[in-house]
C-alpha cells in the first residue's frame with residue numbers, strides 16, 4: 592500500500608510525479624510565450640526526448656515515475672471528479688452564460704484522454720466549432736484560446752508540494768499557472784491511488800481567493816528532522832509562508848520553519864533556482880543572491896499561533912542548527928562570474944537528489960558540475976537544451992511523492 596510521505600530533500604527518492612507536455616508546447620509561440628512564462632519557443636520533439644531521458648534516469652535509479660497526464664485522465668474517469676474539474680475550469684463569469692454552457696457541453700462529451708489533453712494543452716475557438724452566436728466568441732479570432740494552454744505543468748514541483756505526511760496544493764502567483772492547481776486538487780481528491788492511505792492537505796484546497804498569500808513549491812525545501820526552509824521570492828509571499836507554517840504546526844508535521852527573503856527577480860523566481868540540497872550536509876548555491884538575506888525562524892507558539900524570531904547569524908547557520916550539524920559543505924555555481932551567471936540562468940543550482948550525495952542535473956552546466964564532483968557528489972546528467980527554455984531544471988520538473996527521512 593502506498594504511503595505518500597516526503598521526509599527530506601535528499602533521502603532515497605521512491606516515487607515522483609512528472610509531466611511531459613505536448614499539446615501545450617505545440618501552442619507556444621513567440622507571441623504568447625512571454626505571457627506563458629517561457630523565454631522562447633521549444634523544439635517539441637527535442638523537448639520530448641529530453642524529458643524521456645529524465646524519466647529514464649530516474650527509473651534506472653529505482654524511482655517510480657508517475658505522469659500527470661495519466662493521473663488526470665484516470666481521475667476524469669470518475670464522473671464526480673469530471674464535474675468537479677469542469678465546475679472550476681468553466682464558469683459563466685469567465686465566458687458569459689451562453690459560451691460557458693457550450694464549452695462545458697463540448698468538453699463533457701469527450702473521452703477522458705481527449706479531455707485531459709485539452710485541459711492541459713488548451714482549446715481554440717476553431718476547435719470548439721461554436722453555434723451559439725455568443726458575442727464573447729464573436730470578438731475572438733479562430734486561433735484564440737478559449738482555454739489557455741498550460742505549458743508550465745512541466746514544472747510539477749511548483750503546483751503542489753509534499754511536506755512530511757501531507758501536501759500543499761498551491762495558490763499560484765501568476766495567472767498563467769493558476770489553473771494548474773485545480774488539476775492537482777482533483778487528482779489528490781479523487782484518484783484511487785490517493786485514497787489508499789490518509790494524508791494531510793495543509794493549504795490551498797478550497798475555492799477561496801487566496802489574495803496575497805501565494806505559495807509555490809519551488810520555494811519549499813523539506814530539510815528533514817522536522818524542519819522546512821521556505822523562500823519568500825517573486826512567487827511566494829510571507830503571507831503564504833505564514834499560512835502554510837500554521838497548518839504544518841497544527842498538523843504536527845513540522846517543528847520549525849526557516850523563512851528566507853530573496854530578491855524579486857526572474858533569475859531567482861523560486862528558492863530552488865539558487866539553492867538546493869545535494870547531501871545531508873551539502874548544498875549548491877548561487878553566491879550573488881545568497882548574501883545578507885533577511886531570515887526568520889518560526890516555531891509553534893501558544894494557542895496555535897506561530898512564534899517568530901528574526902535570525903541575525905544568517906540562514907546557513909539556521910540550517911546547521913536545525914539539522915544539528917557543525918558545518919555545511921557549500922558548493923557554488925561554477926566558472927568565473929560570467930560563466931556562473933549563465934549557468935545559474937540555465938538551472939545549474941537546480942538539482943534533484945536521488946539519494947544522499949547523488950543528484951540529477953542538466954549536462955550543459957559543466958563548471959558547476961565540476962565543482963559538485965570535486966565535493967564528492969555523484970552527478971547524473973540529462974540533456975536540457977530545449978526543456979531549459981522554460982526556466983526550470985531537474986528539481987523544478989519533479990514533485991516527490993515518496994522520499995525517505997534523513
Ligand SMILES: NC(=O)NCCC[C@H](N)C(=O)O
Pocket residue numbers: 627628629743746748749768808809810860861863864981982983984986987
Ligand atoms: N521551481 C522552479 O523554479 N520552477 C520553474 C518554473 C518556470 C516557469 N516557467 C515559471 O515561470 O513559473
